[in-house]
Amino acid sequence: MKRRLPWVLLAVSLGVMAVGLLLGEYRTVLEKAITVCLDCIGIG
Amino acid sequence: MTGKNFPRKPRDKRPWYQAAFALGLNAWIPSWFKGEIFQGGIKGICVPALNCYSCPSAMGACPIGAMQTFFGGLRFNLSVAEKKFGLYVAGFLAAVGSAVGRMPCGWVCPFGFIQELIYKIPTPKLRIPHFMTYFRYAVLVTMVVALPLLIVDQFGYGETWFCKWICPAGTLEAGIPLMLIKADLRPLIGFMYYWKLGLLVLFVGWFVVSQRPFCRTVCPLGAFWGLFNKGSLFRMAVDDEKCTLCDKCHKDCPVEIKIYEQANSPDCVRCLRCVSSCKFGAISYEFLGKKEVAPDLRVPKAS
Numbered sequence: 146m147k148r149r150l151p152w153v154l155l156a157v158s159l160g161v162m163a164v165g166l167l168l169g170e171y172r173t174v175l176e177k178a179i180t181v182c183l184d185c186i187g188i189g
Numbered sequence: 190m191t192g193k194n195f196p197r198k199p200r201d202k203r204p205w206y207q208a209a210f211a212l213g214l215n216a217w218i219p220s221w222f223k224g225e226i227f228q229g230g231i232k233g234i235c236v237p238a239l240n241c242y243s244c245p246s247a248m249g250a251c252p253i254g255a256m257q258t259f260f261g262g263l264r265f266n267l268s269v270a271e272k273k274f275g276l277y278v279a280g281f282l283a284a285v286g287s288a289v290g291r292m293p294c295g296w297v298c299p300f301g302f303i304q305e306l307i308y309k310i311p312t313p314k315l316r317i318p319h320f321m322t323y324f325r326y327a328v329l330v331t332m333v334v335a336l337p338l339l340i341v342d343q344f345g346y347g348e349t350w351f352c353k354w355i356c357p358a359g360t361l362e363a364g365i366p367l368m369l370i371k372a373d374l375r376p377l378i379g380f381m382y383y384w385k386l387g388l389l390v391l392f393v394g395w396f397v398v399s400q401r402p403f404c405r406t407v408c409p410l411g412a413f414w415g416l417f418n419k420g421s422l423f424r425m426a427v428d429d430e431k432c433t434l435c436d437k438c439h440k441d442c443p444v445e446i447k448i449y450e451q452a453n454s455p456d457c458v459r460c461l462r463c464v465s466s467c468k469f470g471a472i473s474y475e476f477l478g479k480k481e482v483a484p485d486l487r488v489p490k491a492s
Contacts, residue, residue, distance in 0.1 A: 151422040154287035162280025170259075170277035175233030177258045178242040178250040181226055181374075185243045185254065185352045185359035186367050187382035188374065 200461035211299035220245040224370045235281045237293035239300050239410050243363035253410050254352050261337035261347035286417030294411050295458035300358040301404050307396035315398045321406045329409035357389040400443050415455030423476045425452045431471035438463035
């Protein structure tokens with residue numbers, strides 16, 4: 146019997162990711178990523 | 190057939206893949222000379238590794254840093270009806286996990302690669318007690334999810350606790366380089382910087398004597414992807430009839446697991462070294478219907 150669970154998980158994950166992209170979350174990540182993260186470098 | 194004439198597989202050249210990914214994820218070299226971080230439009234793409242986005246040449250976004258940002262901003266966003274829940278990053282992490290589980294830890298992550306390189310320094314070595322590997326789940330739940338969500342300022346914003354208090358990858362890939370290339374940041378050095386620097390020094394000392402200790406005991410990204418190892422499309426398997434329990438795979442494993450006890454252990458980084466080291470063809474892996482089994486390399490005795 147073929148394992149369906151990973152395919153279902155993958156499909157749901159990609160769906161969740163797509164919804165996030167449609168909500169404009171890419172922009173939020175980009176804004177965070179192109180700004181020097183003071184917490185990350187230890188001066189936040 | 191002997192090991193000498195057995196055709197070399199990608200798994201036998203894994204350090205080269207790790208080096209290529211480390212350079213590829215941090216390829217924007219001009220930033221080092223300009224004294225700033227790369228700010229291209231592709232940097233919103235999450236990378237499948239713990240790779241600090243404040244590394245001057247980083248090309249993409251660290252998913253753990255991005256996830257904390259969403260958790261930290263969630264209460265504020267809800268209070269102003271802003272629909273930003275972190276679904277993009279959560280979906281990305283789950284998609285990678287569903288496909289290959291923890292495999293990026295073994296092949297892509299530059300910080301894992303650095304640990305493997307440092308471990309090559311010849312010194313007496315220490316094994317890590319198994320109970321310590323559960324600590325990474327506590328880090329994931331508290332530092333990445335709970336604290337950014339629960340402890341907020343007057344505006345409703347939480348901090349990126351893991352990045353701020355623990356992440357040695359951030360100190361190594363961003364904290365030290367940025368202090369070297371951006372003189373205007375140096376006056377801001379204070380307790381937090383020395384705390385993170387001290388933590389990095391302790392970790393580097395641990396890297397010398399133990400195999401991938403950060404990945405195994407602290408990394409929240411590995412903790413999350415490890416949960417998918419049992420149910421991912423990529424699967425490891427051990428043939429009980431061929432396995433002689435010689436323990437060679439355990440001795441060669443960079444995360445010191447006994448794959449013959451649990452083929453898809455959440456600790457396994459799927460580096461496939463065990464597949465190469467098994468001389469009995471007992472360990473195999475399967476992905477998208479394609480199964481790869483290392484052949485039995487025992488030389489038949491002449492009769």
